[in-house]
Amino acid sequence: MNRFRTLTTALLLAALIxxxxxxxxxxxxxxxxxxxxxxxxxxxxxxxxxxSSSVEGEIAPIAVTPAGRVLSPHYSGMADLDANDVRLQERxxxxxxxxxxxxxxxxxxxxxxxxxxxxxxxxxSNVWTITLEENWPVALxxxxxxxxxxxxxxxxxxxxxxxxxxGASFLYNKELSRERNVALRLERxxxxxxxxxxxxxxxxVFPTRSTVYYITxxxxxxxxxxxxxxxxxxxxxxxGEERYSGxxxxxxxxxxxxxxTNDTDExxxxxxxxxxxxxxxxxxxxxxxxxxxxxCACS
Amino acid sequence: xxxxxxxxxSVGVSGRSTASFGDGFSMTDSQSLSGSGDANVEQVLxxxxxxxxxxxxxxxxxxxxxxxxxxxxxxxxxxxxxISRSASTTGSWETVSELWGVQGGDVAGVGSYAFxxxxxxxxxFAVGQSVAATQNVNAEGFYAVAFGGAMDNDGNWAETYxxxxxxxxxxxxxxxxxxxxxxxxxxxxxAVDGWTWTDAMDxxxxxxxxxxxxxxxxxxxxxxxEAGNSAFASQYSEIEAEYGEAGSEAEDDEGNWAETYxxxxxxxxxxxxxxxxxxxxGAGQYSEIEAEYGWAWSKAExxxxxxxxxEVEMLDGNGEGNLAxxxxxEAGNSAFAxxxxxxxxxxxxxxxxxxxxxxxxxxxxxDMQNGTVLTFQAAGAGNGVGAGQLTLVDAELGxxxxxAExxxxxxxxIFAAVVDGSLETxxxxxxxxxxxxxxxxxxxxxxxxxxxxxxxTNNNYFAYVDNWVNGSAHLEFEGEASVNDSEARAHQVSxxxxxxxxxxxxxxxxxxxxxxxxxxxxxxWAWTNGTGEYADVELxx
Numbered sequence: 138m139n140r141f142r143t144l145t146t147a148l149l150l151a152a153l154i155x156x157x158x159x160x161x162x163x164x165x166x167x168x169x170x171x172x173x174x175x176x177x178x179x180x181x182x183x184x185x186x187x188x189s190s191s192v193e194g195e196i197a198p199i200a201v202t203p204a205g206r207v208l209s210p211h212y213s214g215m216a217d218l219d220a221n222d223v224r225l226q227e228r229x230x231x232x233x234x235x236x237x238x239x240x241x242x243x244x245x246x247x248x249x250x251x252x253x254x255x256x257x258x259x260x261x262s263n264v265w266t267i268t269l270e271e272n273w274p275v276a277l278x279x280x281x282x283x284x285x286x287x288x289x290x291x292x293x294x295x296x297x298x299x300x301x302x303x304g305a306s307f308l309y310n311k312e313l314s315r316e317r318n319v320a321l322r323l324e325r326x327x328x329x330x331x332x333x334x335x336x337x338x339x340x341x342v343f344p345t346r347s348t349v350y351y352i353t354x355x356x357x358x359x360x361x362x363x364x365x366x367x368x369x370x371x372x373x374x375x376x377g378e379e380r381y382s383g384x385x386x387x388x389x390x391x392x393x394x395x396x397x398t399n400d401t402d403e404x405x406x407x408x409x410x411x412x413x414x415x416x417x418x419x420x421x422x423x424x425x426x427x428x429x430x431x432x433c434a435c436s
Numbered sequence: 437x438x439x440x441x442x443x444x445x446s447v448g449v450s451g452r453s454t455a456s457f458g459d460g461f462s463m464t465d466s467q468s469l470s471g472s473g474d475a476n477v478e479q480v481l482x483x484x485x486x487x488x489x490x491x492x493x494x495x496x497x498x499x500x501x502x503x504x505x506x507x508x509x510x511x512x513x514x515x516x517x518x519i520s521r522s523a524s525t526t527g528s529w530e531t532v533s534e535l536w537g538v539q540g541g542d543v544a545g546v547g548s549y550a551f552x553x554x555x556x557x558x559x560x561f562a563v564g565q566s567v568a569a570t571q572n573v574n575a576e577g578f579y580a581v582a583f584g585g586a587m588d589n590d591g592n593w594a595e596t597y598x599x600x601x602x603x604x605x606x607x608x609x610x611x612x613x614x615x616x617x618x619x620x621x622x623x624x625x626x627a628v629d630g631w632t633w634t635d636a637m638d639x640x641x642x643x644x645x646x647x648x649x650x651x652x653x654x655x656x657x658x659x660x661x662e663a664g665n666s667a668f669a670s671q672y673s674e675i676e677a678e679y680g681e682a683g684s685e686a687e688d689d690e691g692n693w694a695e696t697y698x699x700x701x702x703x704x705x706x707x708x709x710x711x712x713x714x715x716x717x718g719a720g721q722y723s724e725i726e727a728e729y730g731w732a733w734s735k736a737e738x739x740x741x742x743x744x745x746x747e748v749e750m751l752d753g754n755g756e757g758n759l760a761x762x763x764x765x766e767a768g769n770s771a772f773a774x775x776x777x778x779x780x781x782x783x784x785x786x787x788x789x790x791x792x793x794x795x796x797x798x799x800x801x802x803d804m805q806n807g808t809v810l811t812f813q814a815a816g817a818g819n820g821v822g823a824g825q826l827t828l829v830d831a832e833l834g835x836x837x838x839x840a841e842x843x844x845x846x847x848x849x850i851f852a853a854v855v856d857g858s859l860e861t862x863x864x865x866x867x868x869x870x871x872x873x874x875x876x877x878x879x880x881x882x883x884x885x886x887x888x889x890x891x892x893t894n895n896n897y898f899a900y901v902d903n904w905v906n907g908s909a910h911l912e913f914e915g916e917a918s919v920n921d922s923e924a925r926a927h928q929v930s931x932x933x934x935x936x937x938x939x940x941x942x943x944x945x946x947x948x949x950x951x952x953x954x955x956x957x958x959x960x961w962a963w964t965n966g967t968g969e970y971a972d973v974e975l976x977x
Contacts, residue, residue: 160457249458256439260448260471265441334445 160248164269166330166337173337175330181221181248181273193237196287212236220246222344223275223321224297226304234287234311241280248273264338267330277321284314289358296321299344300367303391310358320349327397341369343397350391357384364391437465437510438480444473447504462513469506469523474499477506479521483514483539483563490563492537494521502527516564524556535559539567541589542613546571546582553577566614576604584611584619591639592663594619596632603627620660628652634669636661641689642713644669646682653677666714675705684719686711691739692767696721696732703727703757716768725759728752734773736765741793742817744773752781759784770818779809788815788823795843796867798823800836807831824864832856838873840865846919848873849889857881857909870920877913884911884934888926890919892964897924900942901960901973907935923965931957943969950975 160183165176198210210233218225225242250272258265283292289311295304296319307313324345331338354360359382366375381387441449451467469475476497483490492512498504508521517537525531529552536545544567548557555575562568573582582605585595596619598607607623616638623632628651635645644667648657654676661669673682681699694717698707708722716738723732733747750759762776777786786809789799798821802811811827827836834854841847850873852861857880865873877886887902897919905911915928930939933955941948941960948971950958957976963969 162455251457252455254453255451257450258441258443258448260446263445265449334442 171336175340186244188242191239220275222299227294229292231290232288238283243278246275263333265332269328271326275323279319282316298346298348303350303364306361308359310356312357315354318351322347347394353388355386440478442476446473447471466509490539495534498525498528498531500529501525518562520560522558526554533557539563542567544569544586544611546584548573549581551579553580568612570610572608574606582607584609586611586613586617588613592617594636594661596621596634598623598632600627601629616664618662622658624656626654630655634659634661636663636667638663642667644686644711646671646684648673648682650677651679669711671709673707680705682707684709684711686713686717688713688717692717694719694736694765696734698723698732700725700727701729719765721763723761730759732761734763734765736767736771738767738771742771744771744790744815744817746773746775746788748777748786750779750781751783757781773815775813777811784809786811788813790815790817790821792817792821796821798840798865800825800838803835804831805833820868822866826862829859834859836861838863838865840867840871842867842871846892848917850875852877852886854879854881855883872918874916879911884909886913888915888917890917890924892924897964898944899924899926899962901926901928903930903939905932905934909934925963929959941971941973943971946971948973
C-alpha cells in the first residue's frame with residue numbers, strides 16, 4: 138500500500154510492559170523517523186522493612202589460632218536500600234579503636250495501584266502527547282549515630298530520591314562522631330512525552346518527592362558534603378559540594394521537595410508554537426529548556 | 437502491549453492503558469481513532485509466564501479515507517487475554533484490518549480488506565484455554581474480502597473466506613483452535629460477483645471443503661469446517677442470481693475423493709451440503725433450483741481408481757424450470773454416487789456413471805422434453821460396476837436407458853421410451869467380467885417402446901428383444917439381457933395395448949416379430965452363442 142502514499146509519515150511507538158511478580162513496568166516511546174527514543178523502567182513492591190541496631194565495642198586484634206595467628210582488627214559495614222528509585226547507601230570501614238553506633242531504618246513501599254498510560258493526538262495536529270502515571274509511594278526513614286576514636290575510620294552515605302541525592306563522606310578520621318537523619322518520600326510519578334511524527338520533542342518525568350537530610354558531626358579527617366537536585370527533564374538545577382580537611386564540627390540540614398500535580402503540563406505549550414511567546418513569561422518557560430524545538434524565538 | 441501509529445495529521449488518536457498490580461496482575465487498554473486520510477496502526481499484546489506465552493497482533497491500515505472511525509479495548513493477564521477492535525472507513529483507496537494471535541503453537545486470526553469500498557469491521561480475539569478469533573464485516577463498494585483461519589499445534593487447520601466485487605457483503609466469521617481447528621462463516625453477498633468457501637484439513641491429511649458463489653445476484657451462506665482426527669465441512673446456501681454455484685469436496689489421507697456440485701443460471705438455488713474425509717471420503721447435497729438452467733452432480737473416486745458419478749440437468753427457456761436433487765458421493769475402497777432428482781422443464785437429463793479400475797463401466801441415462809422427470813439413481817464401482825435408476829417421466833418425449841460394458845467390450849443396453857405420455861421404469865445394469873441388465877417398465881402414451889439388448893462384439897454374439905406400441909399405447913414390459921465371453925441372451929415378458937403392437941426378437945442372424953393390434957401379452961427370447969442362435973416372439977394371449 139505504500140506506493141499510494143503521497144506523504145512520508147512517521148511511526149510512533151508507545152509501549153507499556155509490566156510484570157506482576159517483581160511489580161515493575163517499562164514505558165517507552167520510539168520514533169522511527171529520526172530514531173529518537175525514550176524509555177523508563179520502574180520497579181517496586183509492597184513491602185516493609187524495619188531495622189534497629191546498637192553497637193558499642195573495641196575494634197581490637199583477636200587470635201584465631203592456638204599458634205597465635207592474629208586477625209587484624211577492623212570493622213566494616215554496608216547497606217544498600219532501593220525501592221522505586223528511593224535509595225539509601227551506607228559504607229563504613231574502621232581500624233583499631235573504640236566504636237559505637239546506633240541505627241534505625243524504616244522502609245515502607247506500596248506497589249499495588251494501577252499504572253496508567255494515555256496517548257493522544259488531536260485531529261489536525263501532528264503532535265502526540267503520551268503520559269504515564271504511577272502511584273507507588275515509598276517512605277524511607279533512617280537515623281544513625283557513629284562515635285569512633287582510633288587509628289582510622291571511613292564513613293560514607295548517600296540518600297537518593299528519583300535523581301535527587303544528598304550524602305556525606307568522612308574519610309581518614311581518627312575521631313568521628315556524627316548523627317544523621319534521613320527522611321525520603323516518594324508519592325507518585327507522572328511522565329509526559331511530547332512528540333511529532335518527526336521526533337520526540339520533550340520528555341518530562343515528574344516524581345513528586347521530598348528529601349530531608351540532617352547531619353551533625355565532629356570529624357578530624359576529611360569531610361565531604363554534597364547534594365544534587367534535578368528537574369523534570371533530568372537536568373541538574375541545584376548542586377553543592379564541600380570538602381573539609383581538618384577538625385570540624387558541622388551541622389547541616391538539606392530539604393528538597395518537588396511537587397507535581399497530576400496535570401502534567403500546566404502551560405499552553407501549543408500556543409507557544411502557534412502564537413509565539415508574547416503572553417508567556419520567558420523566565421517561566423525557561424525551565425523547559427527545549428524551547429527551540431517549539432520553534433519559538435524566546436529562550 | 438505495544439502500540440504503533442503512523443497516521444496522517446488529519447487523524448486523531450487517543451488511548452488509555454492500565455496495568456493493575458493489586459488483586460491479580462492484569463492489563464486493560466482502550467483506544468479510539470477518528471479523522472480522515474492515511475492511517476497505519478499496529479498493536480501487539482504479549483503474555484508471559486507459567487508456560488502460557490501468547491502474542492496477539494492487530495493491524496489496521498487505510499489509505500486516503502474520507503473518514504476513519506476506530507475503537508477498541510483489551511484485557512490481558514499473563515495467561516489469557518481478549519481484544520476487540522472496530523474500524524470503519526469510507527471513501528478509502530484501500531483498508532486492511534487484521535487480528536490474529538498465537539499461543540503454544542495454536543494460531544487463529546481474522547482479516548478484512550476493502551479496495552475502493554466502504555467497510556466496517558468488528559474483530560475480536562481471545563486466548564486462554566483455546567485461541568479464537570471472530571469478525572463481523574460489512575462492506576459496500578468495488579471489492580472486499582473477509583477471511584479467517586486457524587491452525588493448532590498438531591497441524592490441524594481450518595479457514596474460511598468470502599469476497600465480493602461491485603456490491604455489498606456482510607460476513608460473520610469465526611476461527612478457533614484448541615485440540616482441533618475449526619472455521620465458520622455466515623455471509624450475505626449482493627454483488628456482481630461473490631465467492632465464499634470454507635475448508636479444513638486434519639493433521640493426517642484428511643481434507644474437506646465447501647464453497648458457493650454467485651454472479652449478478654445475491655448469496656446467503658452459512659458455512660463451517662472442522663479438522664480434528666477427521667475433517668468436516670458443511671454449508672447451507674440460498675442463492676438468487678443470474679449465475680450461482682455451490683459445492684462440497686472431501687478427500688481423505690489415502691486419496692479417496694468425493695464431491696458434489698450444483699450450478700444454475702437465472703434463478704434460485706437452495707443447497708444444504710456436507711463433506712467428510714476420514715478413512716474414506718463422503719460428500720452430500722440437498723439442492724433446489726428454479727431457473728432457466730440447472731445442473732447438479734456428485735462424484736466419488738477411490739484411491740484405487742474406481743469412479744462413480746451422478747448428474748442431473750434441467751433447461752427451461754420459459755424461466756419456469758425446477759430441479760430438486762438429493763445427492764451423495766462416497767469413495768473408500770470402492771466408489772458410489774447416488775441421486776434423487778426431480779426435474780421440470782423444457783428439457784431434462786439425468787445420468788449416473790460408474791467405472792471400476794478394471795475397465796468395467798455402467799451408466800444410466802434419462803432424457804426428457806417438455807415435462808417432468810422424477811428419478812432415483814445410483815452408481816457403484818469396485819469389484820463390479822453397476823448403475824441403476826427408478827424413473828418416472830411425464831413428457832412429450834421421455835427416454836430411460838441403462839448400459840453396462842465389461843472390460844472385454846461385452847455390453848448390455850436396457851431402454852424404454854415414451855412419446856406424449858408417461859413412463860415408469862426400474863432399470864439397472866452391471867458389468868464385471870460379464871454384463872447384465874434388467875428393466876421393469878410401464879408406459880402410457882402415443883408411443884411406447886422398450887428393449888433389452890446384449891452384445892458380444894468380439895464374437896458377434898447378439899441378442900435383442902423389444903416391444904413397440906403405437907397409438908393410444910399402453911405397455912407393461914419386464915425384460916433382462918446378459919452377455920459374457922460365450923453367449924449373449926435377452927428375454928422379455930410384456931403386456932401391450934395399442935393401435936399397432938410390434939414386438940421383435942433378434943439374434944445375430946435371426947429375427948422374429950409379431951405385428952398386431954389390440955391388447956396382448958407377449959414373451960420373447962433371443963440368444964447367440966458359439967454353437968447356435970435363437971430368436972422367438974410368442975403371442976401368449
